[in-house]
Amino acid sequence: MADARGNRPPARPAPRPTVRRRDGAPAGTGEVTPGGGPLYRQVKEQLVREIAQGRYPVTDPLPSEQKLAARFGVAQGTVRRALDDLVRDNLVIRHQGRGTFVHAHGPERDRFHFFHLVAADGERRLPASRVLSVTRRRANQDEALALEIPPQDRIVEIRRVRDLMARSAILETIVVPDALFPDLGSLPKTQVPNTLYQLYQDRFGVIIHRAVEKITAQAAGRDDVTYLGLDRGAPLLLIERIAQTLDGTPVELRSSRCDTRHLAYFSDIL
Amino acid sequence: MADARGNRPPARPAPRPTVRRRDGAPAGTGEVTPGGGPLYRQVKEQLVREIAQGRYPVTDPLPSEQKLAARFGVAQGTVRRALDDLVRDNLVIRHQGRGTFVHAHGPERDRFHFFHLVAADGERRLPASRVLSVTRRRANQDEALALEIPPQDRIVEIRRVRDLMARSAILETIVVPDALFPDLGSLPKTQVPNTLYQLYQDRFGVIIHRAVEKITAQAAGRDDVTYLGLDRGAPLLLIERIAQTLDGTPVELRSSRCDTRHLAYFSDIL
DNA sequence: TCATATAACTCTTATAGAAGACTTAGAGTT
DNA sequence: AACTCTAAGTCTTCTATAAGAGTTATATGA
Structure with missing residues (x-):
């Protein structure tokens, strides 16, 4: 109990809700809803869907991490985590200072x-x-x-x-x-x-x-x-x-x- | 100039030092020295070296993120970043609640x-x-x-x-x-x-x-x-x-x- | 055996500064 | 007037840190 984090009830009855949001967030166009699971994965899957339906032409960048975070109602770090995954999957490519782009063929x-x-x-x-x-x-x-x-x-x-x-x-x-x-x-x-x-x-x-x-x-x-x-x-x-x-x-x-x-x-x- | 971040001098003379450490860290066995580059990469490379020389048998886990962070004199998140990379490279495998293990053959x-x-x-x-x-x-x-x-x-x-x-x-x-x-x-x-x-x-x-x-x-x-x-x-x-x-x-x-x-x-x- | 506690790890959020890339304003030149 | 160069500013991603909440495996004790 000398834990600085205080006493955490071990058998917490409340399961994690399917979707959570940052408290005061207006939650733009509520798009982080499907499935459940970690937030960053929900964000990732939503982005995959949007990329798949051709929403982001390869010539210009996706919205910035800030904007995506605001839109999804999550922290920037969470969006970043999702984008990192997309980079790993060869789906997008990122250029520091320029932005994040759908990974094009060439x-x-x-x-x-x-x-x-x-x-x-x-x-x-x-x-x-x-x-x-x-x-x-x-x-x-x-x-x-x-x-x-x-x-x-x-x-x-x-x-x-x-x-x-x-x-x-x-x-x-x-x-x-x-x-x-x-x-x-x-x-x-x-x-x-x-x-x-x-x-x-x-x-x-x-x-x-x-x-x-x-x-x-x-x-x-x-x-x-x-x-x-x-x-x-x-x-x-x-x-x-x-x-x-x-x-x-x-x-x-x-x-x-x-x-x-x-x-x-x-x-x-x- | 209405930037909340304040005025940042654009042509900053001081380059990033080759190796940085958290301020008060005792810096255990100073092992984050080689090359330079991002800290998380230095940590990663050091871990690769240690794994390569067989320092961690496949049967028991690597030191916890906490311990590694303390040893390297960096934040836990930085160690985490390094470990994530190792997972991506198929070098280690992580089990929530159990620990991180060198990825064994089977x-x-x-x-x-x-x-x-x-x-x-x-x-x-x-x-x-x-x-x-x-x-x-x-x-x-x-x-x-x-x-x-x-x-x-x-x-x-x-x-x-x-x-x-x-x-x-x-x-x-x-x-x-x-x-x-x-x-x-x-x-x-x-x-x-x-x-x-x-x-x-x-x-x-x-x-x-x-x-x-x-x-x-x-x-x-x-x-x-x-x-x-x-x-x-x-x-x-x-x-x-x-x-x-x-x-x-x-x-x-x-x-x-x-x-x-x-x-x-x-x-x-x- | 079952419940409980603990100690790991995982996930999310927040903040802040560094570094790269582009735009724009202004000085200087042609 | 038109052009070139430079500096400043702004936007972006990148790195690092910190901390709390949630999850899981294991050890402990009844």
């Missing part, structure tokens, strides 16, 4: 974060792309399932060859729902940029946040022989990627067939 | 964090292992280079076949420096456990913290035919891993040759 991020194939010399460069075709067609069974769209829904398919070190090294097929990317199917081959995720973001407001890759070894087939110059039956690396947005909706299917004679997939386990 | 962690091969049915189980041989020999050029040991130094080589879903699916060769793992080379085949990293940790005090994997497609050779039942020349996945301790020393080379007909490597990009 050559930098795409090369280091979403592209794991590295040339034999160890250089990490983003390969040049040669688009073979851009097609609009109906999804097959597997595609509809993976993209969580109704069967027979329209999709856009992009096929391209990517060069690394002046060699055709990757044969890539990309499938996205037509509904999410209007006009993409009508884009001329020459207009398809190298960094697709940046295109998704800038032109269609779709931000790729997460991707799952399934990697297997395959024997080279007809197309691989044609486009990659492999011998028939030669081993190649097949990477099947499903890319998702912030809210977990799958929006892109990508299969990359790689000649790994001068190339390797790198994975860092931290 | 079946759980090894299965989900360090083992990325998943059976076709999606189940993530750790495969059973059948050890073929345990050998002590001299390192070749490549091995010495990768392990950063003198050429011709002794190493221990373990070869094993791992079964997934009652199929021989992975042919694995593991190479570690003999110096770091005394007696490992004399271990009978039947005594080699399935989760090696746990063995490294419990028996030799070596904690694997990070691994880099290089993945390519290869054609099946003689051993692959023998042990995996593949046809000669069939495609297989080759995973070459270098595992490191906390301080970045490479301590294990592991090459896994996988039959990916009923198996795939999964990579999650967050």
